[in-house]
Amino acid sequence: MIHMTIVDFLADRAVRNADNLAFRFMENGDIDGPVQEWSFAELYARSAGVAKDLTDQGLSGTSVLLAFPPGLDFVKAFYGCLLAGIRAVPVPLPNPRSKNPLARILNTAKISGAPVVLTTGPFADMAKSLGNLPVDFQAVTQEAASDFKGPRPGMDQIAYLQFTSGSTGYPKGVAISHGNAVANLRVMGQMLRMDSTKPAIVWAPHYHDLCLVCDILGPVFFGYESTIMSPMDFLMKPVRWLKAISHYKIANSACPNFGYAYSVRRITAEECQGLDLSSWETAGNGGEPVLPETLAAFNEKFGPLGFRPQTFMPCYGMAESVLFVGGLKPQSQPPKVLCLSAEALETHQVRLLDENAPGARKIVGCGGPGGDHKIIAVDPETLTAARPDQVGELWIKGPSVPERYWGLEKESEETFGARLADTGEGPFLRTGDLGFVMDGDAYITGRLKDLIIIAGKNHYPGDIEFTVQNSGAPVRLGACIAVSRPSDDGGEELAVIAEVDDRKIPETPDAQFWPSAVRTLQGAVTEGHGLSAKTVVFVETRSLEKTSSGKPRRRHYQERLLQGKLAVVYKKGL
Template structure:
């Protein structure tokens, strides 16, 4: 079996002048050939070698979307080092919180080097604890392309397929302490299998705005097209948020065929893009727009299709996928060879009985979008709380087994041991099987997903707990799905003394400000409640799911007309 840098080098040797990636930055379209990509990657590899980095050591990349990030990622691999991309500091995120996040990553991952920009190096160095593993902070602007690449002299070309090739971290302090370690073998098994499922060839063009620190962006929107020699058009997620129409313009201009979007992006595009921004846009080449990484909603697909069908978007282009970094990317895929299945289930049966019974004609129905069938070499089971297999249509925890699973959580044997049961990875997601297809109903774990981004509630609870007047340990954070936005809103409920309304507003504003400054989360709702409002588990922990249900029940009661 090959390794990732071996495949990249083969493209350099066989099709050096073919464009590997088009980088859309500002209003410029910069084509990067395989020759340019490998020469730049080799330059980073040599710079890391000169800095004393050895094969098998971790290199953290703190760079925005662009040629330096793409090249340094492969450059670390050419050395045999393990690249890990960290989200870049945004305007919404306070530098203090960012420094804490970086310090947490350094403590657990123990990287040998960090690559960043000259004007950001001071911020990086200030976050590195004294005596840490970091021996060098390299400046991307000062690293020149290699003068020649002869195919030899790069230790990464001799790595075993079973060795770790990359780390993927989720955002948030807790996520940065949990790096998913993936081997060359696992990544290539996934790419080979998934490309076959979606019918991907070198004639396809992938258009993506997704962040490369997320599995959807890293694998589907970066590694897969480059390693399969399918043209990639890559734009910055910051640019997409500012001007979502540019994604559609890129699809139109480059005849894009494949894109992956989190569910919220369907709603975001449908509501934010104006008519005049659609002039001249042709989406007829888009053969698959794949919904992934969030709870998938039929209403989001319908809104997206209504808005962009006049531009040539076809109903059969809307597809779905169940994916996670722990399986490299895809677990299941739907909507490629046939339209996505919609299972209309009885709402009460699903919520109360945890059984997805088909709804009666006149009953209260909940439309569930199928995530498709498991991809070849990936198996799915549905387990009850005692980890026994459940029958079809019974809701339980999803467990997976495949030839592309994670090696483990990097330097976290404790988390790795908890994540597996008899060789099966326990996803923490809830769902059911029907007709051989996977349906996702929610999360056993308490993670909140906003705009395709994982948010750990304990991070927000820690920040909210620092607000003056909040009772220690009496805070809960959870997500509530917003149908209009197609993603979750973040809610924080905190206990405080029996203060007047003005004091409660002050505490709520304090919590909102701390979370907005201390994370890149925009807090939508804060509720200040009296002591003993929050529910606890039998072990004394705050019960997030139970408190979420209590909050929703109270909210519904408050909106009921009186009398």
């Protein structure tokens, strides 16, 4: 196998495919709006300009944070760091509603040891106006370079730190080497059938592993053109995404399940006129539970426009494996969906049911691993391989899996150094996800640390949250959390925290409105899961922040519930 780093691929594209389009940024998301386009040669020259500037400052061998709005400045800054032998550290811009907007950036800089935050001119000026800071905020250079000669990294050198989204704990920086990234890009190529002739588009945040791997690293590795859209432009008008796919003849695009459900709900029939989705070959769906109801609804609405059921590729991945873990399936077949006994799952057993059998829970298969990678289910108590009919913790191994979190030796050993207790096989990555492997495909049932255990039975919070969303209570789409809390008898009981949907609330609610809403929610949960939601808290719209990848922060809000620190609109049971 040829050992080429990301830097080698970038330099090679700049010569072999110099004039080919590498990146396109849709500045307002509209196909007839302004766009910024760079060829591979221009990408290299602009990235080399950044590398020269950073090298002249003596920053080679350090970490540098990258805090940018959506656009190509982030792309050149990222590759500029790699060319200069600097560990790139992508971070989101601060939340303007935060009481301490720079806290996350400064904390990440401290963890990664970064002396510099590379950003835009206006944001650098804003940060400096706040007074003396422990890091230097710099505007990225607009100079290009044609004669830059930087250090040649090895495959084991850390290319970038991907900070995890923090759904179950404190964010940690995954130390991803050039070898890890290249191995995962090869896996992506197998799963998505990528090559230089298949354009891609993404609207996920650029600092998120989905965009970073698929649409920033992918074009340089495979040579395809990448179109980038701001997530806000998608959220404001989701048909922009489908119009771009139709207009640019996109072959590959991916997003979380939410994006497909949101498109079904928000895109009107009138907006669909003239769309042609027949070029779309692979629609990745991952980052959160893949719901069969969403797949069916998307197929029904957009099938007449050329979308095919087999285009869907449910996938499984995480930053701790660069991105992709599972997703490999025959391109000619739709995703696999199993009907399982919900009662059996409460005791971590896998029992197949007929499609229309009562008490069934449908689970979408997330495909198999790529070449040289392995997924197994492990009993989290005995640390031995789970039986075929048993739900266990998913463990993975392969060249995509990095060796550590940056600067966290104990956590690194616990997460990346697992071995089977009986055979000693390993090291494996412990994912913290519950699931099983059947016929080579991974099926995800929940998170080990999020599991709700009441009266000795296991309940998956995602299932309860889905029920709440569809209960008829005034709950905002995708904005509720199911957790446990201590009960008066010393056990655990169910608590539901839900953002209110302002559109479903009267201007002047009468005295029975909120008690009725609580009863509606509780009734749906009892009917669907046999549980009593003793605590129900309706909170202000947009007060339940998610992780950078859109996942619920269940443990965080469980703590805030117990501390009485929620933005309460109405509550029962506290």
